Amino acid sequence: MTHIQQVLWSGFVIGLLFGAVAERSRYCTAGGLREWWRDRNPRRAAALLVALAVAVSGTQLLDAFGWVDLRSSLYLQSAFSWLLMPLGGVLFGYGMMLARGCGSRTLVLLASGNLRALIVLPALGIGAAVTLTGPLAPWRLALMEATSVTPPAPGVPDLLRLSAPGHVAAVTILVLGLLLIALIRLRLYRYPWDIAGAVLIGLLIPAGWLVTGHIGADDFEPVPVESLTFVAPIADSIHYLMLSTGIRAGFGVTVVAGVLVGALLAALAGRRFHWRSFDSPGHMLRSLGGGVMMGVGGALALGCTIGQGLTGLSTLSMPSGLAVIGILLGARLAVIMHEAVVPGQPAA
């Protein structure tokens, strides 16, 4: 097997694990935030923090041992757009609440029989492609150029001029802080299975870095250094389905395929596969709008709740932090605007 085939198959296995674990543990950023903010139930939101803590510690270990050159990844490029990162994040966050699930969650839902995902996924993928390479691309590039800034360094530890021991101490404090908040303050310690699921999902982020940045690091044909993310890969998967005779699949595409298969197997094994569809045209319109917003926003902000929220933050990138703040703002806004008026959703 060439190193490229190894990367593709490893991507499939990582996707398989992600799909199975996310299906079993109902890992979902949109759902977690909604239940926390609306129902005062922080259980699923706490799992997000545990996954983030594990992703950050694992990725920073890889970086410290020099196994992966994170600096060549998308998240630590020298320039970024101060406008598009947070703006794309807000669009994505709002859209994910409308569609009731971000990109990865929608893949898992589709594999467990939820036909609503058949509206959200194409809307997300085509929305992203329209923005990345389609009619909106020239506008995106013009806006990006007009609002591009070059900070002294893209990584937060470098921005704070931390020494090597300072870097280790800061990461340790961050990770312990996240774990303390999740386990004690938000009382996740009562749900060991939720913790296990979140730890596994967090571990898949450094696993992805290791695959593309270590197995894929060929002198002559290096694979782009990346880890789990779902906006561009869903668009690329649609491209691949249409053009597979003329283009090659990348890591992201095999991850998407793996997530679908993994979630399907987990749902069948757990007897949780149920056909579901829309209740009303209004419901369908919300999903469609949410999908488009996630696609466009995710393309502008270079990632989703996983791509920026876990993978981006795991590199301690400052622009990723901006994108995630945007996602949280957008999600909060959507909860304020919609959750109180959506009928049939009892508030706690």
Added chain:
Amino acid sequence: MTGNRSRRRDRVPGARLSFGRVVVATMVSVLLLGAGNATAARAPWERVEVIQELLNGAEPQRDAIQLDLPAVTQDGSSVAVTVDIESPMTQDDHVERLYLFALGNPSPELLEVRFTPLSGRAGISTRIRLDSSQTVVALARTSDGDWLADVRDVRVTVSGCLSRDDTYASEDLMQTRVRVPPNFERGESAEVRTLIQHPMETGLRTDASDRPIPENIVRSFEAHLDGAPVVTARLHRAIAANPFLLFHVAPERSGELSLSWEEDTGDKAQVTAAVRVD
């Protein structure tokens, strides 16, 4: 239409043009024009002067040569291309030269490779720059003087997300990397991968203060096995930065592969690698 109208003014008796006749006449003429164009349809390379000069009237065959490129690419600054030509590669019957052209680039020439029977297989891989969506042509000449050609259309979309650094660390300049298989079978061809760190400045870019950056490229590459040429290549400015070249060698006995690159300034880089035949 103007022709029809002027004839109408002549008022030739018995030849009055009804609306229906005009429509039919127009349709017939359009069909005839279309048919004329179809018979005159020309291969895409025939519009390019350099290629016409090379072919000098010869009609290339399309079957024995395979040009491989992605149909769609998001990064026109580095597009992987592979050419493979079916040939016994013996002294009497081998591929002598291969030319690559990108018809939509500011200058169409990409690469010119000379093979020898020692190559064992007439195939190369490299990475090229494509200015926009366009047609790429591979043209090869055999030792019999026959021409082979293959054509691919490539769609180049705007670059995805990655911004590229425009600066090159000068200490890395002209650093080379070579990968030769640990051992060869006698007379069987195997792949050799080579790469040299170089910006391949096209001369078409300007720097931050709008001054043109002068052209500076690696212009040639040579591979010799114990002094005998294996492949030689002439690189043009649309070869992607850090020129990558994969070629084949079919050694009869163990020896030393010597590789050299030459910049347009005359600077050279040279490296040798052992070839072991079991």
